[in-house]
Amino acid sequence: MTKYLIRRILMVVGVLWMVSTLTYFTVHVTPGDTATAVLYELYGEDAVNTENLERVREKYDLNESVFKQYAEWVKNAFTGNFGTSYRYNKPVSYMIGLRLPNTLKLGITAFIFSVLIAIPLGVISALQHNKLFDHISRIFVLITSSFPAFWVAIVLIIVCALKLKLFPVSGMDSPQSIVLPALTLSLGMIATTTRMMRASMLDVMSQDYIWVAKAKGLTRNKIIVRHILRNAIPPIISVLGLQIGHILGGAVVIENIFSWPGVGGLFIDAINAKDMPMIEGCVLVIAFGYAAINLVVDIIYAAINPEIRYSGEAKK
Amino acid sequence: MKLLEVKNLNVSFMVEDEKVHVLNDVSLDISENEVLAVIGETGCGKSVTGSSILRILPENANISGEIYYNGENILEMPEEKYRLMRGKEIASVPQSPSTSLDPLMKVGDQVAECITVGNRINGKEKATLKGVVNGIFSKLKLPRENEMYDNYPCELSGGMRQRILLSMGIITSPNLLVVDEPTKAIDWVLRKDIVKELKALKDEMKCAMLFITHDLGAASIIADRIAVMYSGEIVETGPADEVLNNPKHPYTKGLISAMPSRGLNVMEGYMPSFTDTFDTCRFFPRCTEKTHMCDTQIPKSFSINEHHTVKCNMYCGGN
Numbered sequence: 001m002t003k004y005l006i007r008r009i010l011m012v013v014g015v016l017w018m019v020s021t022l023t024y025f026t027v028h029v030t031p032g033d034t035a036t037a038v039l040y041e042l043y044g045e046d047a048v049n050t051e052n053l054e055r056v057r058e059k060y061d062l063n064e065s066v067f068k069q070y071a072e073w074v075k076n077a078f079t080g081n082f083g084t085s086y087r088y089n090k091p092v093s094y095m096i097g098l099r100l101p102n103t104l105k106l107g108i109t110a111f112i113f114s115v116l117i118a119i120p121l122g123v124i125s126a127l128q129h130n131k132l133f134d135h136i137s138r139i140f141v142l143i144t145s146s147f148p149a150f151w152v153a154i155v156l157i158i159v160c161a162l163k164l165k166l167f168p169v170s171g172m173d174s175p176q177s178i179v180l181p182a183l184t185l186s187l188g189m190i191a192t193t194t195r196m197m198r199a200s201m202l203d204v205m206s207q208d209y210i211w212v213a214k215a216k217g218l219t220r221n222k223i224i225v226r227h228i229l230r231n232a233i234p235p236i237i238s239v240l241g242l243q244i245g246h247i248l249g250g251a252v253v254i255e256n257i258f259s260w261p262g263v264g265g266l267f268i269d270a271i272n273a274k275d276m277p278m279i280e281g282c283v284l285v286i287a288f289g290y291a292a293i294n295l296v297v298d299i300i301y302a303a304i305n306p307e308i309r310y311s312g313e314a315k316k
Numbered sequence: 317m318k319l320l321e322v323k324n325l326n327v328s329f330m331v332e333d334e335k336v337h338v339l340n341d342v343s344l345d346i347s348e349n350e351v352l353a354v355i356g357e358t359g360c361g362k363s364v365t366g367s368s369i370l371r372i373l374p375e376n377a378n379i380s381g382e383i384y385y386n387g388e389n390i391l392e393m394p395e396e397k398y399r400l401m402r403g404k405e406i407a408s409v410p411q412s413p414s415t416s417l418d419p420l421m422k423v424g425d426q427v428a429e430c431i432t433v434g435n436r437i438n439g440k441e442k443a444t445l446k447g448v449v450n451g452i453f454s455k456l457k458l459p460r461e462n463e464m465y466d467n468y469p470c471e472l473s474g475g476m477r478q479r480i481l482l483s484m485g486i487i488t489s490p491n492l493l494v495v496d497e498p499t500k501a502i503d504w505v506l507r508k509d510i511v512k513e514l515k516a517l518k519d520e521m522k523c524a525m526l527f528i529t530h531d532l533g534a535a536s537i538i539a540d541r542i543a544v545m546y547s548g549e550i551v552e553t554g555p556a557d558e559v560l561n562n563p564k565h566p567y568t569k570g571l572i573s574a575m576p577s578r579g580l581n582v583m584e585g586y587m588p589s590f591t592d593t594f595d596t597c598r599f600f601p602r603c604t605e606k607t608h609m610c611d612t613q614i615p616k617s618f619s620i621n622e623h624h625t626v627k628c629n630m631y632c633g634g635n
Contacts, residue, residue, distance in 0.1 A: 211372055215372060216433060217404060219433075305419075
């Protein structure tokens, strides 16, 4: 298990390196001059002149070759220094540290929403296979997964915030503020998780060991809890791991719509200003979140599934 | 009175709006302490017969007829009442040891589950549950019986899993044991041993057994009587010796001559599909002894003697 863990952690480091490299060069080849973008974003069009541009380039070493800039960034990143934001003129780690808790709060709430809705929905759909509830849930899932998140967000704002005045339109001023963005963010995940949960349940329900459980004389509820759910949940854990990745990515868009002060807003602003250290910082945070969650998922999976646990030990 | 009496059992399944008749007027009976082997090729309805007796059929199944257990029609019994009998009075040993055990549960817990259902044991016995399960394991000669309890199915060989399934069947000392293809997934060297052990266990527990198999060799070791099944119908029933040494139905004769010890003469053709409708004998296309009336007349059951019946037009004039 230790060997496995070390291997997986090294893989995470590799992934982060690849993601950051790709981002660095991709942003670099996009049209537009970095110094111009920074000046324009911070001080407006009037500030863009040769003198100021040179000053900015001098300050952030933008006159060096892109490879040298990148090498410098990697060197610093390994010592924990992710650079200073061009736009905010503050350390990237400080800015992200300020915003990350808000993104996590939103992500975790969206995750809890989706699990609380999707798992019971999937379970009941499978138990009511091809009956009314199953059909209704299928239509619900189809609808929620067909509408784009930004459109749903706008509808929710108009209906729940402006008309019914149930929740605030945007911001993070009251505890209720989180409901609409979290709900929007969780919708796509609810659809996938519900369908996967249903399929996993149906698959387990047709297994021979369920027949055996019935032949023992167990009650229906005991069969569901002890044998069906226990075997149907593990595949869903993998799906949830992947879905959390979508939540992190989706947060970038949703945070902007709802003016949620998370990493997403920081990210979009950084891209507009070609604020390279900030872009890299945000990408690393999202990529690290994704990789770390999937590592945790794999460990949980191995812990609950003896087949994987023992095959791992046998290899060792 | 017979322990189990199945009368005119018909089972069909609705598959995509089409009715598939799997069992057609199946009648059989088992006395106390008797072993009835149901033999036939794969897909002839043997396992569906077993599942019908246990009343564990898929939701799309349609079942009619009567199944009497100790004189009571179990098909009319409320589910809750029958559930408590299932596993206790009528237990089963399923086929395919590789898929019949829950992969995420310790095998010991899976066996213990059979006796913790309802109020089959009291609190005091629950404390010694592990000992009871280990006792069964050692009875079935499972190696390392004291460590076996905490193993997961993936750690066991096919033969060991088969014995775990067997221990689930016998731990409640049932009156009737439905054993479905116990030798299917096992090395042929071990087959004889498993069947002999089953016979010894059955004699010790004094239970009756419905032994479902396509392995005539296994049936010849354990069965008191044999029922031969073809395409969802019982075509011949009789004492095991008589059926094996003096078969009457052409299908039984074909099965016996296909045994390796009898020359491995494989029958030609295939079993008809369950979606087909029949106005002749179901075995007609493959029969080597068909007569002029076989393509016009559906055969009825004829008695060869008091214990031996056969469903074939050859015997309609008496034998």
